[in-house]
Amino acid sequence: MTHSPISDATLATQLLAAHGVYALTIIVLFYVQWRAKKNLDTAQKVDHDYFRRCHATSVAASYALIIASSIVWVYATFFYGSSAHVHGSVINLTAQETEPKQPGDRPFIRQQISTAAHDLELYESKRGDEQTLGDGRYSLDWVVLPREGDAMKAIVLSFQHQYKILNASTKALPVNLTPNLLETQTLTQTFTLNLDALHYPRSIQIVYDPPTGDRIKALGALYLLQQGKRIDIPWDARPISRAIVHHSPFEIFRPFAVAFAAAPPYPSTVPGVFDSKGDYEPSVGRVLRERLGSPDLKVQLVAYDLLVDYRERSLKFIRDSLAVSAERNYDRQLLVHNLGRATEEIARGGVRIPAEQYVQLANEFVKLRDYESASRFFDKAPDGIRDSDTYFIRGFSYYQTEQCGKAVGDFQRYLGGKNSGTWKSDAHFRLGWCFGRMGRADEAIEEYRAALTLDPGAALAMNNLAYVYAEQGMKLDEALTLVSRALELEKDPSSTAEYKDTKGWILYKLGRYQEARDLIKQACDADAKNDVMRKHLEMVQRALAVTVGHK
DSSP: OOOOHHHHHHHHHHHHHHHHHHHHHHHHHHHHHHHHHHHHHHSOGGGHHHHHHHHHHHHHHHHHHHHHHHHHHHIIIIIOOOTTOEEEEEEEEEEEOOOOOSTTSOOEEEEEEEESOTTEEEEEEEEOOHHHHSSSEEEEEEEEEETTOOOOSEEEEEEEEEEEEEOSOOSSSOOTTSSSSEEEEEEEEEEEEETTTTTOOSEEEEEEEOOSSOTTTSOOEEEEEETTEEEEEOOOSSOOSOOOSSOOTTGGGGGGHHHHSSOOSOTTTSOSSSOTTSOOOHHHHHHHHHHHTOSOHHHHHHHHHHHHHHGGGGHHHHHHHHHOOSOOSSOHHHHHHHHHHHHHHHHHTTOOOOHHHHHHHHHHHHHTTOHHHHHHHHHTOTTOOOSHHHHHHHHHHHHHTTOHHHHHHHHHHHHHSOOOSTTHHHHHHHHHHHHHHTTOHHHHHHHHHHHHHHOTTOHHHHHHHHHHHHHHTOOHHHHHHHHHHHHHHOOOHHHHHHHHHHHHHHHHHTTOHHHHHHHHHHHHHHOTTOHHHHHHHHHHHHHHHHHHHHO
């Protein structure tokens, strides 16, 4: 371990704080004895008996206090442990906090843990970093203790997983709904450690196990290491915003002391951050947005709970914050995520949320390419759509989450209503894709043709129409022409594998097995995880083997 003047001074300060009081007590007692002895030596003979009694009393009291202090010091240093704190570690978390700049860059991943209670303090220290581990993995050592010194029966911790990935393309034609191709989402869950059931361990060792499939967009599992065994720690059925033992209402405002001055304990009855109409000071709003978008999970949770505590008074701030776009001093993705969570928690408390606010939140999640969250908020406002273009945006969210039935209805409403015309070709294309997934081939063909009529250069529409023809065993020559043209037009190398598979599948249907195998083999090499392509390759190879065997 390396030492520095600062670390040495810190250690000396810690030792003085922990043990200095005992040393000071002993020094003072010896000083008292010394003064008593000096007074005895300098006193007149007539006073000797008096000072001798004082000195004897001082010596006896000093030694008694020295013995008592020594016993207390030994017990406090070597035996005593506060029953109101628990410490442990979480192993195998990830923090890769460099945002991707171009397709293929490593995704941004930030995983954090914090206490979900205001009456508990969590202190943490990271071990391992990008330089030492090379992949962003780290372990988190933590200590939890109550602010009031009360014993704990359970600890509720909040786990946050945020990711950002840069997509080269989507599975459909590009749509100008989002400012860039950066897809981001924040997954937040809570889990509870029942200390009574665990027999109140002083050290809790937890392992985070990433999912076996998508390690970026999905949460894994937590396990408790106990006596060499891995015990599953389930996520709470519904994320808990707080888990309080002895809640002090003033604690929530501690981080806001400078900005908010004397904030009230109960915002529902006393004017404070938000007045009865939901109005607030602009400077306070900026501070609150900075905290909701802070990279520190503990800061986020305090600001989040502030919104929840103010209930309907927070709604105006949430609407205003979603409309703000010029501020750059916080993570907007985290801000939108926490505004959405707070809105849902306020609604669970019985507050009616306007449908327009749900739609506003959904639109913001679409801009972040978080289509799961966008679909969830659109579902909360089935009658909140006021224009045809928003039907397209909602249908696009349903399409991205493969809710084909809902997507079809919204795309048809968009096409049948008064719209800007910006996304007509895209709407027909997506209708074709949804009909194809629903097994309605004739309607899929009709929609793909409509898309190509509006946009003759739509390569993906050509490919998909050709694939439907191949699956139906119809118009194979036209299908081959379409997919060949798509390969000529496509500028994105990541899409050519799909086109080569389609062309190879058409050639297979035409009985040109050798050409089919070469193309599908190239597609499989480029997209090794695609089960459909592998199945096509197996079928072509079997057909080719039978043909060669007959010869």
